[in-house]
Amino acid sequence: xPYRPPGELVRSAVVQARIGWGADGPDGRLxxxxxxxxxxQWSAADIDxxxxxPLDEINYARSGHEREMMRSSPFADGNAGRWNAYRRELQAWxxxxxxxGEQGALVITARLAETLPDMSSKCVAASQVSDEARHVQVFxxxxxxxxxxxxxTAEIEELLGLLLSDTRWDMLFIGMQLILEGVALAVVRFAxxxxxxxxxxxxxxxxxxxxARHLGFGVVSLDLRLRDLTEAERAERAxxxxxxxxxxxxxxxxxxxxxxxxxPVADGRRYAREDRDMxxxxxxxxxxxTGALRRLGLWQDVRPAFETLGLVK
Amino acid sequence: MTVxxxxxxxDEPVRNEKVRDEKVIRAHVRxxxxxLAPVQDPPDKPVLELxxxxxxxxxxxxxxxxxLEEELGLILIDxxxxxxxxxxxxxxxxxxxxxxxxxx
Numbered sequence: 001x002p003y004r005p006p007g008e009l010v011r012s013a014v015v016q017a018r019i020g021w022g023a024d025g026p027d028g029r030l031x032x033x034x035x036x037x038x039x040x041q042w043s044a045a046d047i048d049x050x051x052x053x054p055l056d057e058i059n060y061a062r063s064g065h066e067r068e069m070m071r072s073s074p075f076a077d078g079n080a081g082r083w084n085a086y087r088r089e090l091q092a093w094x095x096x097x098x099x100x101g102e103q104g105a106l107v108i109t110a111r112l113a114e115t116l117p118d119m120s121s122k123c124v125a126a127s128q129v130s131d132e133a134r135h136v137q138v139f140x141x142x143x144x145x146x147x148x149x150x151x152x153t154a155e156i157e158e159l160l161g162l163l164l165s166d167t168r169w170d171m172l173f174i175g176m177q178l179i180l181e182g183v184a185l186a187v188v189r190f191a192x193x194x195x196x197x198x199x200x201x202x203x204x205x206x207x208x209x210x211x212a213r214h215l216g217f218g219v220v221s222l223d224l225r226l227r228d229l230t231e232a233e234r235a236e237r238a239x240x241x242x243x244x245x246x247x248x249x250x251x252x253x254x255x256x257x258x259x260x261x262x263x264p265v266a267d268g269r270r271y272a273r274e275d276r277d278m279x280x281x282x283x284x285x286x287x288x289x290t291g292a293l294r295r296l297g298l299w300q301d302v303r304p305a306f307e308t309l310g311l312v313k
Numbered sequence: 314m315t316v317x318x319x320x321x322x323x324d325e326p327v328r329n330e331k332v333r334d335e336k337v338i339r340a341h342v343r344x345x346x347x348x349l350a351p352v353q354d355p356p357d358k359p360v361l362e363l364x365x366x367x368x369x370x371x372x373x374x375x376x377x378x379x380x381l382e383e384e385l386g387l388i389l390i391d392x393x394x395x396x397x398x399x400x401x402x403x404x405x406x407x408x409x410x411x412x413x414x415x416x417x
Contacts, residue, residue, distance in 0.1 A: 065370045190375050276351070280372040287379040294383070313349060313376075 003149040009157055011164035017114045025120025029220045034120065037127035037213055042206055044138050051199040052145035058197065060087035069277060075263045082261075089257045091195050092148035097251070098187055099139040100152040101180045104160040105214075106132035108176045115169050116221075124217050131210040138203050145199065150260070155251035159244055170225045174237060177218025179244050182289035185211040190284070219292050226296060238301035245289070245302070249309045252282050279310055286311045338412055339405045341384055346401050349377045361401040387411050 025031060061070050061080050070076050070083040106129060113125040143149040163175045187194070188211055191204035226234065258268030272278045290312060293299045306312045347355070351368030355361055363369040369377070378389050387408060398404055 063371075186379075193371050193375060277370070277372055280376060284372060284376050284379070287376060291379070291383045 002144040005149075005151040009160060009164070011161050013165050013167050015111065015115050015167050018117055020117055020119065023118040025118045026224050027120075027220060030118075030120040030124055030217075033213060033217055033220065034123045034127060037124060037131070037210075040209060040213070041130070042134070044134065044141065046206070047138060047199075047202055049141070049145070049199065051202060052142070053199070054145070054147040055088040055092060055197075056147060058084070058088065060084050060196070062196070073275070074267065074271060075261065086257070086261060088148060089150075089260045090254065091197070091200075092143065092146060093150045093254060093257050093260075094187060094194075095139060095143060095146075095200070096150040097153065097156060098184055099136065099143065100156050100160075101184055102132050102135040102139060104156070104163070105176055105180065106136060108160075108163055108172050111164075112169060112172055121221060128210075128214055128217065131214070135207055135210065138207070142200060142203055150256045153251050153256060155247045159247050162244075170222060170237070171240060173218045173222050173225070174241060175244050177214055178222070178292050179241070179248060179289055181211055181214045181218065182292055183248060183285050185215055185288045186285045189288075215288060215292060219295055222296055226298070234301070238298060241293070241298065241302050242305040245286070245305060245311070246309060249282065249286070249311060252285060273310075283311055283313065335409050335412075338385065338409050342381060342405045342408050343401055345380050345384055346377055346404060349373065349380060363399060363401065363404070367401070381408065385412070 059080075061067050061083050066083075066087075070080065071078045073083065073086070076083040076086055109125050109128040109132060113122050113129060116122050116125060159175060159180070163172055166172065166175075185208060188204035188208040191197075191208075192201035195201070226237075229237070253269045253272040255265050255269070258265045261268075286306070290299070290306060293302060303312070346363070346367065351370075351373055352366065355366045358366070361367060363374065381387070381404075382389055385408065389408070389411070398407060
């Protein structure tokens with residue numbers, strides 16, 4: 001029986017739905033993004049699903065580096081069965097969280113299509129809604145094939161709740177397009193190296209192209225928006241980025257993995273905080289976020305928070 | 314793929330002002346790889362091995378890939394041709410080749 005998490009996230013917000021008759025976009029880059037999005041559509045049927053196999057059948061301890069990590073990890077202590085269980089749950093946890101992020105993105109980009117002021121932006125947002133629907137479909141199907149899945153974390157629910165309660169579209173861009181999509185891009189872009197699962201690699205190769213466009217949509221839109229902000233408004237955005245990144249960073253201490261494995265959560269968290277590879281993984285996951293913030297000129301405002309969280313070297 | 318100057322790019326290397334000069338490319342690659350290396354006091358030798366001398370593993374290399382992409386505006390490792398890369402000079406050669414392809 002495929003896993004489906006219980007519950008529902010419900011938030012209310014009063015937003016302004018807008019239709020600007022004949023309102024062109026402020027920048028030709030948006031029209032270019034829409035053209036690329038239209039040309040790059042694909043479907044779940046394009047994936048070779050015969051590559052799929054249950055995660056229980058994967059032996060993760062293949063490379064020398066994996067075996068070295070297996071020997072040094074306190075919860076596996078050189079035991080291949082325990083190491084495989086850990087890697088399996090870590091993979092299922094990461095992809096589950098990506099799925100919930102995609103579900104949030106579907107709803108939030110639908111709101112962007114409703115509330116953005118110009119037609120070019122609305123069209124890009126609408127094409128992204130379609131992308132997100134496809135991503136929800138393929139990741140859900142992948143988890144069903146893999147036989148392992150996890151519930152959404154409290155942190156993703158809190159961040160999505162904050163975004164869905166906010167009426168300012170640039171906050172949606174910051175939280176969704178930059179932070180959630182930036183992290184998702186790192187996972188899917190490097191899925192072949194991170195997981196060694198041919199079906200997941202095939203899915204992620206396609207999803208990564210979409211995610212790169214989505215991050216680009218966020219960067220272009222925010223680049224235009226940030227020019228109009230007062231110092232106080234800019235500081236408010238920087239504070240929100242700091243808060244959202246702290247939430248997402250906390251999420252990547254992998255509580256759900258430790259609970260599933262029967263490892264005391266405090267021990268698992270300590271490992272996730274201190275192990276060299278886990279620290280590197282978190283830095284990697286946020287690398288596209290830091291790149292986007294640099295391009296937007298926001299990096300100096302938020303850099304101390306990234307340093308405190310260990311997300312930059 | 315990556316995002317360059319706010320534009321998402323997917324399939325082809327990007328021509329960028331920064332990547333026209335081979336010497337500049339090699340210097341950038343070397344600087345990024347040494348700066349991000351897990352081993353910060355590598356041996357003084359002409360050919361530096363990524364794993365043995367600089368302590369790189371797969372995760373650390375991916376971090377370096379993102380940093381290089383940001384620095385040079387290029388797309389790396391999308392074609393599966395990086396299996397033979399083991400040294401700093403191999404990475405330099407690979408990036409130079411990509412940059413030249415991008416200018417062709």
